[in-house]
Amino acid sequence: MTGRLVVVAACCLALGCGPNPPAPVKVMALIPGSTNLLAPTEVSLQTVTNVTNLKGTVASLVGGASVVVDPNDPLQQINGGIANQTDDQRYAGIVKNTGLDVTVNWISKGDVLWPADFDSWNMVTAYYNFERSYQYFLGVYDGVDPVELRNQRVMYWPEVHLNSATPLTDNALYLSYIKSFVLVPAVNFQLVPLAMNLGVIGHEFSHRVFSVKVYGDVGIPAPLVQWTNQPFNTLKSIDEGFADFHGYGVTCLETAGCRPSFLSVSISDADTLQLRDFSRPDACLDPTLKSALTSFSPDQWVRDPSMYKYGDLWAASMYQAANELGKLGEMQKALVASYDDGSSTTPGLQQLITGTLNAPINAFTPENVADVILSHVTDPDLKKQLCSQFLTRLQLACTTGGSTLCAEIPNCPSTASRDATTCPTLP
Numbered sequence: 001m002t003g004r005l006v007v008v009a010a011c012c013l014a015l016g017c018g019p020n021p022p023a024p025v026k027v028m029a030l031i032p033g034s035t036n037l038l039a040p041t042e043v044s045l046q047t048v049t050n051v052t053n054l055k056g057t058v059a060s061l062v063g064g065a066s067v068v069v070d071p072n073d074p075l076q077q078i079n080g081g082i083a084n085q086t087d088d089q090r091y092a093g094i095v096k097n098t099g100l101d102v103t104v105n106w107i108s109k110g111d112v113l114w115p116a117d118f119d120s121w122n123m124v125t126a127y128y129n130f131e132r133s134y135q136y137f138l139g140v141y142d143g144v145d146p147v148e149l150r151n152q153r154v155m156y157w158p159e160v161h162l163n164s165a166t167p168l169t170d171n172a173l174y175l176s177y178i179k180s181f182v183l184v185p186a187v188n189f190q191l192v193p194l195a196m197n198l199g200v201i202g203h204e205f206s207h208r209v210f211s212v213k214v215y216g217d218v219g220i221p222a223p224l225v226q227w228t229n230q231p232f233n234t235l236k237s238i239d240e241g242f243a244d245f246h247g248y249g250v251t252c253l254e255t256a257g258c259r260p261s262f263l264s265v266s267i268s269d270a271d272t273l274q275l276r277d278f279s280r281p282d283a284c285l286d287p288t289l290k291s292a293l294t295s296f297s298p299d300q301w302v303r304d305p306s307m308y309k310y311g312d313l314w315a316a317s318m319y320q321a322a323n324e325l326g327k328l329g330e331m332q333k334a335l336v337a338s339y340d341d342g343s344s345t346t347p348g349l350q351q352l353i354t355g356t357l358n359a360p361i362n363a364f365t366p367e368n369v370a371d372v373i374l375s376h377v378t379d380p381d382l383k384k385q386l387c388s389q390f391l392t393r394l395q396l397a398c399t400t401g402g403s404t405l406c407a408e409i410p411n412c413p414s415t416a417s418r419d420a421t422t423c424p425t426l427p
């Protein structure tokens, strides 16, 4: 890994001035084809300001960075720990090497630039994937300027230690506490590197959106420090499930079409793929998962596949409801609209969290989360389908409440219903 990074840095010095045509720039990148496998494809980068250093208005790649989260680090103990630090303090304490410009080795063929080596293909494809993710959310924001999604810092192949002596490999993450994306080294060359996987970058970009809108762009949000058990577990899971749902949405932008199984080219573990496949018809809460949701500590939950499995039941509900009606775009917009809404009539998830921060038990419930999402779905058919899916797959509590179907979910239409043949009703 170090050797490859040295090459990147050395190229920067030797080839400081590669081609730099103004956007849009025609380049070759590795894009999913009709079989879901990557194929060299001509694309147009719309947002680059320097195509050789891969800097642009959406993202800028940085090579050779080093990130170390270590509670024993004196810099990370200032103010009693990183949770109490300012963004700048935390960045200074955790980012041990802020890195250098990357340099793509290009070969010009006519008016199209071809990457000349593995890292160049990987970096260009990653940049393209960030650009596509931005374009997806530009549409989902529905006329609101997504200014907070521009100028993202993307650390390419950094050395990342998260409370561990072993550096992370084969992963892509959004680290809200340093407001950076990290694309750590790919060492399993049998699989598509995560940086090249459009759905994965869409998933990570979705975490940035959730972080900004639901947590107000706070690097270490208060509920993740204060909460435990079901409120904590629900919150972490919806962030993951929504990210999978949006990652799937980003894949729809390519000619290969929408791919809920976008992880399958990058992950070989069959169990992981099964639980992350939110398109499977039998995605249902089961007794084991239900028990884990209420009993697992935060540390258990984030280390257990249950976190993704539960999150993907939310994704499954939205996927089934939206695709049954051909209203995927409406669903994506309603979901993001529900993240942050300061109105008194339809408060958003940020407002639900703030209102329940000091007493989340029986207040930040799956039913309340579902109700916030449903209140932002304007299409009546989609609202009905979505509530039916939530009731069915998440086994939400629903006791008759006067004029509404469920006292716990006032925004669930009275025409919605649980389908016990799809998911057997749990006691």
Ligand SMILES: [Zn+2]
Residues within 6 Å of the ligand: 203, 204, 207, 239, 240, 243
């Ligand atoms: Zn994630």
